[in-house]
Amino acid sequence: MAVASKKIPAPDRVKIRTALLSVSDKAGIIELAKALTEQGVKLLSTGGTHKAIAAAGLAVTDVSEVTGLPEIMDGRVKTLHPNVHGGLLAIRDDEDHVAAMKQHGIEGIDLAVINLYPFEEVRAAGGDYPTTVENIDIGGPAMIRASAKNHAYVAIVTDPADYAPLIDALKANGGETDYAFRQKLAAKAYARTAAYDTAISNWFAEALEIETPAYRTIGGVLKEAMRYGENPHQSAGFYVTGENRPGVATATLLQGKQLSYNNINDTDGAFELIGEFSADQGPACAIIKHANPCGVATGSTLRDAYLRALACDSTSAFGGIIALNQLLDAETAEEIVKLFTEVIIAPDVSDEAKAIIAAKKNLRLLVTGGLPDPRSRGITAKTVAGGLLVQTRDNGVIEDVDLKVVTKRAPTEMELEDLKFAYKVAKHVKSNAIVYAKDGQTAGIGAGQMSRIDSARIAGLKAQDAAKAMGWAEPMTKGSAVASEAFFPFADGLLSAIAAGATAVIQPGGSMRDAEVIAAADEHNVAMVFTGMRHFRH
Known part of the structure; x- marks a missing residue:
């Protein structure tokens, strides 16, 4: 059942009198604390943040003085208290809320500056299970969400990049924030906790090998706003997920x-x-x-x-x-x-x-500092109307496949090397994909066609064009190996590849007409191997 609103209008300007500072990332926090002090703001803080501010010679109250309780359980419990959350959630223009504040001695908090335990960093660094769990923040997200919900009265800052705009706003407005500014901060705050929870839930899915969790979210941090997307009329941004992958x-x-x-x-x-x-x-x-x-x-x-x-x-x-x-x-x-x-x-x-x-x-x-590991798992995602398609990364590699020779003639050692090379490339070509290779070099590539025979033909034409451009006597497809990322549904695609000069073929196999395709290869003395592994790429 939905909770009804009392429809109390939000004030435009709110004076910052009390600020709660509790950050894991201390970058810029002393400068912010000094600026707030100059504005006459009372500072509340926790743990290491309190120590850092006090060490800078600034007046700051430990949150334990507000709650009446010390930090306990190795700091797991320090801000989970009505005196903190009441101060963040109280609607200042609601008589019942004001009465409750007076009755319980709760002081309003007008600004919360909070960033979270470095869960993403610990996860990316490969922290063990207990260490990663210990870096799941509880009090921080609770305070962020409380502040963001009550953005009518509370400004919530979760990103050190927003310290300077906050200081500028306070200086320009006599120590006050305006409603539009608080709204933007609240929107960013909820996005931050969403991305944080996404990282945690996805880590659990990986750690527990849950392939299709009941709820799946994809979170990221804006790396840069882009001029446009695929086309100039589309807006776009580049977000990074924190995956530790070169x-x-x-x-x-x-x-x-x-x-x-x-x-x-x-x-x-x-x-x-x-x-x-x-x-x-x-x-x-x-x-x-x-x-x-x-x-x-x-x-x-x-x-x-x-x-x-x-x-x-x-x-x-x-x-x-x-x-x-x-x-x-x-x-x-x-x-x-x-x-x-x-x-x-x-x-x-x-x-x-x-x-x-x-x-x-x-x-x-x-x-990049390194190469991506083609065997690593990870996930990929693609949006569809109203949904999200999520799958594990295609981490199948040819070195891990037991190749099966299905023709009368087995490939020569050189043909086998070129078959493996071509199959590695075909894995990364849009389907339908055909790749000719010779001596560790692609000879022709056919990509993204609606029929496999067209991909084979296009790859052959590309090879002919390359031969003309380079002044070769014949295209490199003569005596080449050819890879198909999925099975040949008919012999026609194979015959097109043979006509281009291919002498060896690698494909997954599994077609109803495999026997027909194998027979065509045998008829032309072409070696063929099956991988049993398809690499569709759409």
Whole structure:
């Protein structure tokens, strides 16, 4: 049953007379406390915050003097008291509330400055179960929510970034806050506790291996407001979830203008793909355009890997995203700057390479400090009208698959290496996906078509175009390995790949017409292996 409102109008201006300061992150708190003191505000505080403010020589009252009780249970219980929550929740213009305050000696609190135990940081750092649980804040969220509910009278600040606007507002308004300002602070406060609870609930789901919890939320912190989304008429923001995974969300932007919505999406796809190639396996490069790879290659050097990836489709690479699995060196940087590129992302970069890239002031250079682990679990989410599709990350890797040879001819050692390479790439190509590869280099990529045969044909045409552009006698699909991220429903797609020159095929298998497809491969002396693992990517 809903609780009825007494419909008491909220005042516009509220004088800040008493403020409660209780923060885990002490950044800026002393400066704020000094500014509040200069405004004649009485300060209440707890634990470490009280000690820090007192050590700065400022007058501050310990909250235990307000509650009449000391902190107990290792600080778990210190603010959970009517004298605190009554001070935060009391409606100052309600006669019954005012009478209760007088009867119980409750003093109104006009400002609450609260941030929470660092649960997200402890979780990201891999804290053990007891330590992570201990960093779940209880009193903080309770006070934040109480203050935010009563924003008609109480200003709630949860972010150190809002200290300066608060100080400016108090100075401009004679120590008062206005209603619109308090509303915005309250909205931010509820978003903060929602994101905090989201992190906790998702951690429990992971720790207890609950695959589909009854309630699932996705929370994030705004990293930057964007100029627009996929198109100029769409608004957008980039939020980070706190997942401890090397990538675009955690990378450092060393140079270049702000990343766009599309840049971030494409860069994420590029770096997730290059994460399939660990640095100790040798240099590798992936070039992405519109969320699909247009060229991927390994090489004897990083420069060699880049040039081989570029050769696959140099036309589409224009204005693309380049992902590298090793430190970006000067030799590679010199080649990259010859082509217009939107973003480079790598685990690290040499000083010499930085200087070379600096000549292209708009070129974004991102450094991550590591590669994403393709085997790690995690979750991904996609919105639909009225709902949210959540799944575990596609962490299937070809190295963990028992390949099954289903044709009369088994692949040669070289074909097998190229099959594995092609399948790694196909995992990151929009379905339907076909990838030709030869000697650790993509030869042609067909992505996102409605039929698999069309993807095979397009990949073959791309290979022919590359051969003309590079002056090769024949396309690299001649003698190549070909990967399909899902099974061939008919033999026609396979026959198209064979016509392009493929001599070995890797696919999941599982079609009703597998026997027909295998027979077609045998008829053309083509080796085929089944993985039993599909990699749809929509």
